[in-house]
Amino acid sequence: MKAAILTIGDELLIGQVVDTNSSWMAQQLNLVGIKVEEKIGVGDDASVIKEALSRLLNKVDFVLITGGLGPTKDDITKSTLTEFFQDKLVLHEGSLENVKRIFATIGREPNAVNIQQAMQPSKALVFVNQNGTASGMCFDVDGKMVVSMPGVPFEMKAMLLNQVLPMALKRFRKIDIIHKTICAQGIGETYVAEKIADIEASLPDYIKLAYLPSVGLLRLRLSGYGAASRQEVDDYSNQIVERISAHVFGFGDDILQDVLGQLLIQQGKSISTAESCTGGYIGHLLTSVPGSSQYYLGGTIAYSNEVKVKQLGVNKQDLEKFGAVSKEVVEQMAIGVLKNTGSDYAIATSGIAGPTGGSVEKPLGLVWIALAGKSGIFSKDFKFGDNRERNIQRAALTALNLLRKELLKK
Amino acid sequence: MKAAILTIGDELLIGQVVDTNSSWMAQQLNLVGIKVEEKIGVGDDASVIKEALSRLLNKVDFVLITGGLGPTKDDITKSTLTEFFQDKLVLHEGSLENVKRIFATIGREPNAVNIQQAMQPSKALVFVNQNGTASGMCFDVDGKMVVSMPGVPFEMKAMLLNQVLPMALKRFRKIDIIHKTICAQGIGETYVAEKIADIEASLPDYIKLAYLPSVGLLRLRLSGYGAASRQEVDDYSNQIVERISAHVFGFGDDILQDVLGQLLIQQGKSISTAESCTGGYIGHLLTSVPGSSQYYLGGTIAYSNEVKVKQLGVNKQDLEKFGAVSKEVVEQMAIGVLKNTGSDYAIATSGIAGPTGGSVEKPLGLVWIALAGKSGIFSKDFKFGDNRERNIQRAALTALNLLRKELLKK
Numbered sequence: 001m002k003a004a005i006l007t008i009g010d011e012l013l014i015g016q017v018v019d020t021n022s023s024w025m026a027q028q029l030n031l032v033g034i035k036v037e038e039k040i041g042v043g044d045d046a047s048v049i050k051e052a053l054s055r056l057l058n059k060v061d062f063v064l065i066t067g068g069l070g071p072t073k074d075d076i077t078k079s080t081l082t083e084f085f086q087d088k089l090v091l092h093e094g095s096l097e098n099v100k101r102i103f104a105t106i107g108r109e110p111n112a113v114n115i116q117q118a119m120q121p122s123k124a125l126v127f128v129n130q131n132g133t134a135s136g137m138c139f140d141v142d143g144k145m146v147v148s149m150p151g152v153p154f155e156m157k158a159m160l161l162n163q164v165l166p167m168a169l170k171r172f173r174k175i176d177i178i179h180k181t182i183c184a185q186g187i188g189e190t191y192v193a194e195k196i197a198d199i200e201a202s203l204p205d206y207i208k209l210a211y212l213p214s215v216g217l218l219r220l221r222l223s224g225y226g227a228a229s230r231q232e233v234d235d236y237s238n239q240i241v242e243r244i245s246a247h248v249f250g251f252g253d254d255i256l257q258d259v260l261g262q263l264l265i266q267q268g269k270s271i272s273t274a275e276s277c278t279g280g281y282i283g284h285l286l287t288s289v290p291g292s293s294q295y296y297l298g299g300t301i302a303y304s305n306e307v308k309v310k311q312l313g314v315n316k317q318d319l320e321k322f323g324a325v326s327k328e329v330v331e332q333m334a335i336g337v338l339k340n341t342g343s344d345y346a347i348a349t350s351g352i353a354g355p356t357g358g359s360v361e362k363p364l365g366l367v368w369i370a371l372a373g374k375s376g377i378f379s380k381d382f383k384f385g386d387n388r389e390r391n392i393q394r395a396a397l398t399a400l401n402l403l404r405k406e407l408l409k410k
Numbered sequence: 411m412k413a414a415i416l417t418i419g420d421e422l423l424i425g426q427v428v429d430t431n432s433s434w435m436a437q438q439l440n441l442v443g444i445k446v447e448e449k450i451g452v453g454d455d456a457s458v459i460k461e462a463l464s465r466l467l468n469k470v471d472f473v474l475i476t477g478g479l480g481p482t483k484d485d486i487t488k489s490t491l492t493e494f495f496q497d498k499l500v501l502h503e504g505s506l507e508n509v510k511r512i513f514a515t516i517g518r519e520p521n522a523v524n525i526q527q528a529m530q531p532s533k534a535l536v537f538v539n540q541n542g543t544a545s546g547m548c549f550d551v552d553g554k555m556v557v558s559m560p561g562v563p564f565e566m567k568a569m570l571l572n573q574v575l576p577m578a579l580k581r582f583r584k585i586d587i588i589h590k591t592i593c594a595q596g597i598g599e600t601y602v603a604e605k606i607a608d609i610e611a612s613l614p615d616y617i618k619l620a621y622l623p624s625v626g627l628l629r630l631r632l633s634g635y636g637a638a639s640r641q642e643v644d645d646y647s648n649q650i651v652e653r654i655s656a657h658v659f660g661f662g663d664d665i666l667q668d669v670l671g672q673l674l675i676q677q678g679k680s681i682s683t684a685e686s687c688t689g690g691y692i693g694h695l696l697t698s699v700p701g702s703s704q705y706y707l708g709g710t711i712a713y714s715n716e717v718k719v720k721q722l723g724v725n726k727q728d729l730e731k732f733g734a735v736s737k738e739v740v741e742q743m744a745i746g747v748l749k750n751t752g753s754d755y756a757i758a759t760s761g762i763a764g765p766t767g768g769s770v771e772k773p774l775g776l777v778w779i780a781l782a783g784k785s786g787i788f789s790k791d792f793k794f795g796d797n798r799e800r801n802i803q804r805a806a807l808t809a810l811n812l813l814r815k816e817l818l819k820k
Contacts, residue, residue, distance in 0.1 A: 010620060013449065014436055014437065014589070015437025016631065019432075020428055022425075022429075023422070023425040027425030027426070029425075030425060037453070037458070038452050039451035040448060041432075041449035042447075042448050048447070055465075070621065071600050074620050105796065106794075106795070111600065111604060113604065131797070152623070154800075210426055273690075279697025279698075280683075280689075280690030280691065280693025282690065283689050283690025283693070283694075283713075284688075284693075284802075286689065287688075287690065287691075287711075287713060288689070288799060290764070292689075292713075297713055297714040297716065297717055298712050301683065301690065301711065303697060303702075303703060303707055303708035304707040304751075306707065306751070307682075307707055307709075307751055311708075311710070311721070341714075341716070341721075388700055389698060392698070
């Protein structure tokens with residue numbers, strides 16, 4: 001079963017937008033054993049789109065298109081596909097209801113342009129878009145399928161996972177690929193590669209290991225080809241986890257702040273935060289989890305020294321003597337927010353995120369993290385890099401993982 | 411002058427790596443007036459690569475290839491191009507010296523595999539790689555150019571900017587493309603399309619308008635073909651801005667929190683935040699800007715009601731009577747943090763981010779935002795959607811834009 005991905009939009013060809021859709025789609029297709037032969041990006045030009053589509057249909061069985069389904073004039077994918085398949089547009093009731101539903105949630109009436117979104121090719125199977133007004137569509141012709149989806153990433157993702165892939169898997173025979181992903185925090189890929197070199201060397205041909213690093217996180221994906229490899233994939237996964245267990249927080253799609261939240265709920269504990277260099281990002285990660293109000297009380301963003309002193313009770317003399325980025329200050333920040341909120345645990349951060357502000361004694365990327373609980377306090381300094389955004393992300397994830405490990409000691 | 415970008419590598423087709431190279435390259439080409447007609451990604455397969463190349467050479471004058479130039483067996487780009495152009499590999503002295511130089515910096519001798527990197531096609535112009543052992547190459551045949559570069563982003567970038575583009579610009583006459591991008595907040599693309607329908611209809615053939623929406627933001631890009639269109643692009647841009655001026659916060663690559671920060675610096679004003687439903691995300695956006703400590707003092711993440719009362723002085727009776735998501739409470743939050751920090755302005759948010767917690771009176775997506783200053787307070791309710799992540803983002807951006815507009819009134 002061969003597939004191709006066709007992305008449509010001038011913005012991709014002038015480099016205004018980085019195409020993250022096609023790699024995500026390729027990943028999802030790969031997970032279910034559909035091989036992507038080619039990815040191609042073209043502009044909003046009907047003849048170019050038709051030419052690309054003709055060529056791809058000669059090579060593959062399944063063409064996935066994204067982009068160009070919006071309501072504005074520059075979006076021509078729907079009309080071009082309708083012409084290509086010698087079809088015509090008719091009103092699609094499900095799409096019309098959806099447009100009305102979406103506008104109802106914002107208390108407005110759809111206008112004529114919005115209603116146009118409900119016109120769909122008569123021969124196509126239509127996918128109603130849960131998250132927007134642009135429906136997707138599938139033309140199923142001569143044993144080949146052409147699916148068109150919106151280019152907005154979250155709309156496309158929901159449509160692919162919930163509607164397109166289930167349909168495609170029914171339609172095409174698939175081979176089994178067993179995946180197991182280990183999720184780790186605070187560990188680099190070269191360090192892991194050294195630690196598990198012997199395990200990696202012993203992997204059979206039909207089991208592959210991929211390193212998937214992102215800022216502050218590392219995922220390790222084992223892929224076994226053929227259903228019979230399941231037990232072996234599990235065994236290798238266990239071997240790897242054993243070597244790096246202090247850093248492993250989950251498997252598959254686990255997210256650190258979710259895993260931490262579940263632990264807090266299980267133990268009936270609450271937390272609060274006092275953030276300087278992370279500037280609210282820890283609070284944001286915690287509250288990005290639905291239901292986080294069960295354990296997260298809130299806290300203080302103590303960006304200025306005055307707020308550290310006044311809101312968190314940091315000692316002014318200590319602040320002057322040791323500086324804001326110090327063990328003394330970060331511990332007092334944690335104790336202060338613990339007292340203010342009455343939470344069971346508190347996390348505090350203070351560091352030099354950059355790009356400037358470093359010194360020989362306190363270099364750029366130095367971050368102090370404190371963890372306070374009713375039974376005591378712990379703090380540690382970390383040396384991250386020279387990029388502001390990444391320093392903030394790494395500090396926040398490191399802090400969350402410190403608390404996760406603390407909770408596991410109970 | 412038409413160009414195409416061909417990326418080579420299996421890792422791109424299984425979605426393991428997001429291809430950031432091709433959008434960056436497209437951007438650079440576009441800046442110098444070279445139009446990218448197509449981007450295509452294929453696997454490490456000689457016949458597929460040759461087929462793609464033949465096809466592209468029928469369409470465009472300039473093909474830029476990245477990837478597949480490494481020393482390991484899976485890298486076949488160099489040998490495939492050599493075959494395609496009926497050439498042979500010969501030792502290239504400059505490349506050999508470069509391989510030796512690079513190994514000298516790490517105190518090692520190159521082995522036989524590394525030395526192979528110095529073999530280059532005899533007919534090609536060779537680009538010695540300043541940052542790695544894989545040289546780039548250019549075949550110049552029948553008035554068309556095919557350039558192959560390494561896939562490692564920083565190696566490719568240096569080679570393209572310092573060696574490939576200067577050569578290409580000498581070789582091809584270029585057309586000018588004038589871009590102007592308008593950045594707006596709190597406005598949907600269909601709404602804008604209606605508002606500016608007459609302007610859009612009046613655009614000449616050589617000026618295009620694209621709508622680039624993202625969560626809470628909308629960018630509008632005007633592209634004029636030919637240097638003579640500059641004045642007209644500016645005129646159309648002014649006409650559009652006039653229609654939606656309340657929402658426009660900048661141009662080009664402007665970022666809302668940067669624009670706001672610049673205004674605060676200019677006016678010598680400071681701000682603080684009191685966040686409930688946005689959970690620290692406003693603080694995060696503000697502190698993502700280097701130098702934000704000049705105007706952002708910090709604030710309170712008041713996720714629980716207890717923190718609202720104890721840290722921000724929200725009246726307990728009002729909280730019970732009106733609920734946390736109310737005009738009364740959000741205004742008291744803003745006043746509380748203003749008092750706590752002594753800032754000139756304060757932003758407060760309280761809402762139902764979802765996915766649950768809505769009611770008929772207070773539906774999912776309802777967010778109250780308050781803006782307090784020394785001269786008074788203002789608050790407004792917004793109705794966003796049903797997605798937690800997007801509600802948080804939209805609420806935060808809306809709050810920042812409210813403050814920006816307030817500052818402009820001065």
